[in-house]
Amino acid sequence: MLTSLFPFRARDTARLAASFLLRHGGATLAAASLLVLTAALTALLAAPLLLSLLYGSRRVIAETREDFTA
Numbered sequence: 001m002l003t004s005l006f007p008f009r010a011r012d013t014a015r016l017a018a019s020f021l022l023r024h025g026g027a028t029l030a031a032a033s034l035l036v037l038t039a040a041l042t043a044l045l046a047a048p049l050l051l052s053l054l055y056g057s058r059r060v061i062a063e064t065r066e067d068f069t070a
Contacts, residue, residue, distance in 0.1 A: 001031070
């Protein structure tokens with residue numbers, strides 16, 4: 001959050017992050033929980049979304065194979 005909202009140097013950001021990590025554990029836990037949830041949802045939804053994209057594009061893929069590849 002610090003790096004996206006404030007133009008601090010990397011070492012200043014690291015110091016502030018360490019300080020806030022100890023003083024505001026709830027915010028740290030919330031951010032970590034959202035990160036884990038986002039990673040899990042991405043892992044679960046990646047395959048079905050990719051298959052949907054391939055299914056929807058099958059005509060384009062077939063025509064490209066027929067007309068532009070050997």
